[in-house]
Amino acid sequence: MFDFISDYDNPTLLGAFWMTVKLTFFSGIGSLVWGTLLAAMRVSPVPLMRGFGTAYVNIVRNIPLTVIIIFTSLGLADIFGVTMGSKVFETRDFRLAILGLVAYTAAFVCEAIRSGINTVPLGQAEAARAMGLSFSQTLRHIVLPQAFRSVIGPLANVLIALTKNTTVAAAIGVAEAAYLMKEMIENEAQTLLIGAIFAFGFVVLTLPTGLFLGWLSKRLAVKR
């Protein structure tokens, strides 16, 4: 019944899911960094940065991820010549997919962190200012550490959504789970079985993440 799985070696079933994990991991880190920067811009005293942050979030959130991913390949790579330092197509497309995922997910990370900043009581920032801390000191030492603890839940949601969104990378030929599933399901007779295998794979990926981060968010929540 499961014989057909060993017929596929580029990628193998485990290899495809490993690719999904890698995409999630690198895009997760990238979008956390870029999203935090965007959030800092959106609350900064410099009007131009605020405007850029707002515009970025509102534009990127309203474009389908599929459009962004396809654009990284057809637009960024083919026209702009952004090859992400690799001439090998596999590596190039993998990195481009991460770039697209980061660009898209960061908008949601930014909004999550911004809502976290709003949950920090006014007195905290006021006390920080009263001590003479500057904007970036207030943000780095007082506000963001508290904000992060209260947004672990929402950020975990973004991470889980990101895990599922990595399937879009199949659109530019990155050999991850959805890519292999498309190949298998078109060539093999066991439609239901293949569907179940891949569904199970994603449940296995998202379930522990959700449980662990849900536990962590309860544990680290700032008690008020």
Place this chain on the structure above:
Amino acid sequence: MSSVLYDAPGPRAKRRNVLFSVIFFLLLALLVWWAWKTLDDKGQLEWALWKPFTQSEAWTTYLLPGLADTLKAAALAMVIALPLGALFGIARLSDHRWVRVSAGAVVEFFRAIPVLLLMLFANEFYARSTDVSTADRPLYAVVTGLVLYNASVLAEVVRAGILALPKGQTEAAYAIGLRKGQTMSSILLPQAVTAMLPAIVSQLVVIVKDTALGGVMIGFTELLNTRSTLAAFYANVIPSFIVVAVIYIILNFILTSFAGWLEKRLRRSKRSTGAVLGKEKVDDINAAEVGGTFGTGAGGSI
């Protein structure tokens, strides 16, 4: 809000802000200049590539039919997913444990799976087990995938909508002798649906964005798919991408604004119980409220 994080700028802060503005502006300008120059070098800025969008042919042959398919799939998905979602949402509030648990399992399962997997599966399933014509199959598959995912999200919206109503509504209904079913259908559900309207409209944005997946992966002729046909015909990759992105942005912006307007209106209205599920709520539900309902937290789409 932003004013809490920093004082009203004094002379030094003003100078610093100007400095940062200038640096940031230069960085942005550099980026724009690079993009502009590359496009110019590659000939993507030539008027010939942009001209089609000022003429009717590009719109009537490619973009408008694509947009129509996008909207058709989104509308169908929403119309089918809504009653299904209501059914599962109510089932999750059932007094009978087995109904509650099995409905919960179904909802959590479909929220944990990428919509693309559901579409691929539906596409193959229709090809093998039904006689849906090859031309219709992509639409069927896209709508099926979207319905399965969004019904489970809407189930959570319905559940949250009903739970958001004041308890007095149920108690009053029982006090005048209504049964459970009557309470649900004539007291709770109508009010919950009103409270949910903004959340439902916000969910349409997610649906519209997800239709694009079907265009690339299973050949559904929606906007992104017709874009590639158009770009092949006019050889205008960048212009076509920009135009299509702008169409998506405008469409989704209208939906988001409409949801915001509805939410504000409902909050103002005196006749309601004041329970409103806004945009923020639907973001949470889409993202599955980690550690929420079943403690699985394996949902989420953004």
